[in-house]
Amino acid sequence: MQEMYKNLDQLLTFRHSVTHNPIPLDFHQHQDHYEIYFFLTGDVHYFIEKQVYPLQYGDLLIMHSNELHRPNFQSKKQRYENVVIHFNPAVLEHFNSQQFDLLDCFNNRVFGEQNRMRLTPPQIDDIMKLFDRMEMHRRPQALPGSEILYFATFIELLVFINRIFQNQGKQEEQVMMPDKLSSLFAYIDENLDQDLSLEVLEQVVFMNRSYLCRLFKKHTGSTIHEHILFKRIARAKHLLREGSTVTDTCQLAGFNDYSNFIRTFKKAVGLPPRQYQSQQRRV
Incomplete structure (x- = not known):
């Protein structure tokens, strides 16, 4: 104590x-x-x-x-x-x-x-x-x-x-999220290791990409790209804490380019993936 x-x-x-x-x-x-x-x-x-x-x-x-x-x-x-x-x-x-x-x-x-x-x-x-x-x-x-x-x-x-x-109890959620964006969030969460380009996403929600981007920005204050990137980093951190190799983590989190994954992860987290994983094992 x-x-x-x-x-x-x-x-x-x-x-x-x-x-x-x-x-x-x-x-x-x-x-x-x-x-x-x-x-x-x-x-x-x-x-x-x-x-x-x-x-x-x-x-x-x-x-x-x-x-x-x-x-x-x-x-x-x-x-x-x-x-x-x-x-x-x-x-x-x-x-x-x-x-x-x-x-x-x-x-x-x-x-x-x-x-x-x-x-x-x-x-x-x-x-x-x-x-x-x-x-x-x-x-x-x-x-x-x-x-x-x-x-x-x-x-x-x-x-x-x-x-x-x-x-x-469970109050009725007074939220402002359009159904199209709710569907988009669900699809992104379930397909982080897949292609999540705007070309794909506009087909998923049946919406023009320009309007989709504006709608997303209006309701979240951020871009679709930023959201996906953070979700993938969060998935990578979880995988590394669970013992996944850096190479497997790169693929499972949706980063198809290994060098880009190392660079992006370090910029977001402050440590390269392997060092982050070692640090988590000591905690």
């Missing part, structure tokens, strides 16, 4: 941020960390896997480490404020009870679904109080023992979130 508190900054991060000129973010995942995202102000549609959520004040998002996501800013000049928490689920190993799993809302739902919880005004007030306490306990001038209170408040936050998740 003492070792956990020494490494708490690597295991649990809290950020309350405000900006008037948000910088566009690429598609991303958090390999070892889960994310809690609380929306306060802005004009944002949030993309998670195959869904887009238009956000309003008090919306809470939860993301598993493998769920692809990115905010799509509809207006870049509006005030943008949120609270984001990243945490390594391993930190909770000794805090679950037989009756209550603190990771239930992250692990026990369909991948890429039920990511958003729409909180009531009283729930918004309650969660803001928890965030205020976490922020207070992480200040540089905090009193001795504040790291314990910081982590204890985080545990309380997870209990709070899971109770909301369990009580709301």
Whole structure:
């Protein structure tokens, strides 16, 4: 336990941020960390896997480490404020009870679904109080023992979130994703090792490639090429962690050119595939 508190900054991060000129973010995942995202102000549609959520004040998002996501800013000049928490689920190993799993809302739902919880005004007030306490306990001038209170408040936050998740059931997803794009996402996921050129994709969804590209950009904030590339990198990382050879990974992830795979993987991950695989074996 003492070792956990020494490494708490690597295991649990809290950020309350405000900006008037948000910088566009690429598609991303958090390999070892889960994310809690609380929306306060802005004009944002949030993309998670195959869904887009238009956000309003008090919306809470939860993301598993493998769920692809990115905010799509509809207006870049509006005030943008949120609270984001990243945490390594391993930190909770000794805090679950037989009756209550603190990771239930992250692990026990369909991948890429039920990511958003729409909180009531009283729930918004309650969660803001928890965030205020976490922020207070992480200040540089905090009193001795504040790291314990910081982590204890985080545990309380997870209990709070899971109770909301369990009580709301499966709400109707108020998403803005056209059926054509939903079909496109499904096809890409199932055929990452195949030809995913625009020539192929426009035939899959029976839509002109120019219009398809514009539609994709409008709803995700990114291009089809960027989405496919990130999905293939994510597949490659998974295969390497599972012990696949670099050569097999190149083919199974849809990179037909080995040199291009090595170069693209290193640019995206920061390490060449073999070094990444070795590092994962040591973790």
